[in-house]
Amino acid sequence: MSTASARATLRYAVLDFATIIPTVVLWTVALHAAEPVTAVGLWLIRVVISAVLWATATKSARRWEQVGEGLDDQALLDIDADVAAGSRPFMRNFVVLHLLTMISGTVVALLRTPRAVELGGTELVCALCFAAAVAAVVMAMEFWLWEPFDALRSALGKALQSRKLVAQRPQGKMVRAQLILGAGTTVGIFVGCFAMGWLAHVNGLRSTQQAELRLQVSLAAHGQELEAQAEGPAVPTMVVVQEDELPPQLLATEESVTRPVLGATLVALDGTEVVAAARRDDGRWLLAREPVEELLGPFVVVVLVIGGFLSMPLIGTTLAHFNSMREQLLGLGRLTRQVVERGDVRSIERLVSLRSDEIDALVRDFNAMIDMFDELGQAAAQIAEGDLRVELQGPGELYDAFRTMVNQLHDVVGQIRGTAVELATAAAEIQAITQEQSAAAMQQADTMRVVRSTVASLASAAEVISKTADGVRADAEQSRDTTHGMIARIGELSSHAAGVRELLGRISEIADRSDLLALNGSLEAVRAGEAGRGFSLVAAEMRRLAERVGATVDDVRARVAEIDASGVGAVAVAEASRARAEQTAVAAAHISQVIGAQSQETDVAAQHVHYVTEAAGSMSEAIAQTQATAEGLKYQADALEQLTRRFSLRE
Numbered sequence: 001m002s003t004a005s006a007r008a009t010l011r012y013a014v015l016d017f018a019t020i021i022p023t024v025v026l027w028t029v030a031l032h033a034a035e036p037v038t039a040v041g042l043w044l045i046r047v048v049i050s051a052v053l054w055a056t057a058t059k060s061a062r063r064w065e066q067v068g069e070g071l072d073d074q075a076l077l078d079i080d081a082d083v084a085a086g087s088r089p090f091m092r093n094f095v096v097l098h099l100l101t102m103i104s105g106t107v108v109a110l111l112r113t114p115r116a117v118e119l120g121g122t123e124l125v126c127a128l129c130f131a132a133a134v135a136a137v138v139m140a141m142e143f144w145l146w147e148p149f150d151a152l153r154s155a156l157g158k159a160l161q162s163r164k165l166v167a168q169r170p171q172g173k174m175v176r177a178q179l180i181l182g183a184g185t186t187v188g189i190f191v192g193c194f195a196m197g198w199l200a201h202v203n204g205l206r207s208t209q210q211a212e213l214r215l216q217v218s219l220a221a222h223g224q225e226l227e228a229q230a231e232g233p234a235v236p237t238m239v240v241v242q243e244d245e246l247p248p249q250l251l252a253t254e255e256s257v258t259r260p261v262l263g264a265t266l267v268a269l270d271g272t273e274v275v276a277a278a279r280r281d282d283g284r285w286l287l288a289r290e291p292v293e294e295l296l297g298p299f300v301v302v303v304l305v306i307g308g309f310l311s312m313p314l315i316g317t318t319l320a321h322f323n324s325m326r327e328q329l330l331g332l333g334r335l336t337r338q339v340v341e342r343g344d345v346r347s348i349e350r351l352v353s354l355r356s357d358e359i360d361a362l363v364r365d366f367n368a369m370i371d372m373f374d375e376l377g378q379a380a381a382q383i384a385e386g387d388l389r390v391e392l393q394g395p396g397e398l399y400d401a402f403r404t405m406v407n408q409l410h411d412v413v414g415q416i417r418g419t420a421v422e423l424a425t426a427a428a429e430i431q432a433i434t435q436e437q438s439a440a441a442m443q444q445a446d447t448m449r450v451v452r453s454t455v456a457s458l459a460s461a462a463e464v465i466s467k468t469a470d471g472v473r474a475d476a477e478q479s480r481d482t483t484h485g486m487i488a489r490i491g492e493l494s495s496h497a498a499g500v501r502e503l504l505g506r507i508s509e510i511a512d513r514s515d516l517l518a519l520n521g522s523l524e525a526v527r528a529g530e531a532g533r534g535f536s537l538v539a540a541e542m543r544r545l546a547e548r549v550g551a552t553v554d555d556v557r558a559r560v561a562e563i564d565a566s567g568v569g570a571v572a573v574a575e576a577s578r579a580r581a582e583q584t585a586v587a588a589a590h591i592s593q594v595i596g597a598q599s600q601e602t603d604v605a606a607q608h609v610h611y612v613t614e615a616a617g618s619m620s621e622a623i624a625q626t627q628a629t630a631e632g633l634k635y636q637a638d639a640l641e642q643l644t645r646r647f648s649l650r651e
Contacts, residue, residue, distance in 0.1 A: 005061045007148035012054055015141050016047060019098065023134060027102055030196060033127045034105030042108075046101040050094055057090040061152055073165055080156045081168050087146040095135045102131055121272060122202045129195035136188025194302075206269060206292050213276040214267040217288045221265075221278040238288040241277075246285060250277050332366055339373070372399075383409070434626045 020043055028036045060082035064071070071079065106127065160167050213236065220238055250266040267276040272292055277285045376399075383406065393399075 004148045004152040039105040057086040091142040126195040126199040129191045133188040133192025217276040217278040218265045236290045
């Protein structure tokens with residue numbers, strides 16, 4: 001597949017070849033402004049120079065085609081600027097080379113000795129007109145010549161956009177292209193064709209005048225014939241000269257062989273004059289000169305006047321056509337900037353097309369695009385107001401994306417609404433559960449406070465029991481010591497032995513029950529949690545037993561007092577009493593030890609109860625926080641659900 005530079009080069013070759021043939025032919029053959037061989041040589045030199053200029057102008061385009069995306073940012077910007085600006089300087093140089101080549105061919109021909117061409121005023125003016133026509137036509141080929149680079153420039157623009165680069169292209173004017181294509185080309189072709197037509201007319205006048213002057217000179221060379229023609233048209237001034245005095249233009253012509261009667265006659269054009277010479281019978285030549293009425297002044301006036309009058313409607317038409325397009329395009333640009341800079345779509349006035357071509361189609365498409373934006377803006381406004389029942393029927397990716405957005409937003413709002421309701425319900429349930437947990441926690445805290453109080457009471461009772469047991473042990477030890485003192489006097493108690501035995505039996509019974517109660521107290525102490533009340537009963541029983549022991553001791557003392565005199569069998573009773581006292585002391589010590597252990601365990605239990613109470617308090621605080629959070633969550637869920645109520649959903 002050919003590249004853009006290859007297609008453009010092919011067009012350049014066609015253009016160069018198309019300009020060489022008609023230009024060389026017209027310049028050398030029709031205008032006689034240059035010698036053909038010299039003109040061809042100069043044109044070949046111009047072709048080489050133009051090819052070098054073309055290669056230089058398209059160098060950046062070829063580099064892009066070879067390297068592509070591998071270029072860095074600055075190189076990419078430089079290539080884009082060169083491709084965008086390369087056509088104008090190249091075409092300017094190309095046209096200048098054409099003009100220089102034509103002028104150089106004419107100058108070379110004029111400087112040769114003898115001159116290769118003879119240029120009159122008509123040839124010079126027509127040559128200038130033809131050169132202007134060539135310049136105008138060739139300059140108009142710029143747009144056709146550089147059209148293959150449009151796809152390349154588009155690829156460059158996309159590459160710049162992908163890299164977030166701003167193209168640094170020279171700004172041009174559409175009016176220049178319109179004037180060159182419209183007025184410039186038309187006027188140039190008119191001037192060139194009119195000049196060639198005028199040159200043909202002048203050449204016809206010259207040929208006629210040459211024939212007339214040749215005839216007159218031939219007749220004048222024979223006096224009789226000249227006298228016979230005396231009443232005819234005025235004869236130009238003639239002089240007799242030698243052959244070596246003839247103008248070089250006449251010497252370069254061939255002698256006439258078709259007039260044997262009149263003799264040899266020569267005629268030629270010397271600038272703006274017709275020169276004719278006829279051989280006389282004496283060998284000399286009769287030379288005549290006559291100016292050619294080329295009407296160069298009227299021709300220039302006609303060219304300027306007709307060209308001016310033709311240019312005015314052409315330029316006016318071109319400018320009117322351009323202004324018509326320009327106003328439409330400027331309106332499109334203004335509205336586009338209004339959309340981009342202000343985001344204002346709904347207040348944009350639609351453009352009214354004054355044409356019926358591609359610009360009209362562009363305006364109609366732009367208005368349709370604004371209508372689409374307006375429709376989408378209205379739909380967006382409805383969505384902003386909460387109406388999600390918007391339905392768009394337009395085709396295309398933008399409508400599809402908008403419909404997808406609305407549908408997804410509709411689904412999201414519906415899901416949020418359902419989630420908000422579920423969240424509010426869940427928050428209410430959490431709030432109810434936390435309330436129940438809070439009540440249970442408060443009840444548990446109250447229970448723990450009761451347990452803590454019970455444990456404290458149990459500890460106090462244990463302390464009282466321990467002190468009582470210590471007192472019993474002290475009393476037992478004192479009783480034992482007293483018994484030792486009484487042994488000496490026991491003999492006196494013999495008469496009351498029976499009563500003492502009965503009393504000691506009661507003491508034994510009390511001691512046994514005290515031992516059992518002490519054992520029960522230790523067991524109750526092990527069950528610290530719920531055994532407080534049982535231990536209290538044991539303590540109370542121990543208290544009653546202690547009271548009975550006290551009463552019995554009083555009774556014993558009374559009876560001992562009554563039997564002090566008798567003392568019969570007192571020794572045996574005293575020994576037995578001492579043994580019982582020792583057992584009571586041992587039992588009291590055991591009770592004190594058990595109560596001490598119970599007290600330690602009660603302290604541990606009290607500490608654990610304290611920890612549990614603190615944990616219950618922390619749990620109550622956490623439950624309170626959870627309840628507050630649940631209340632806040634329910635409030636937010638209700639607010640969210642109310643917020644979603646602002647949206648109107650499809651059924």
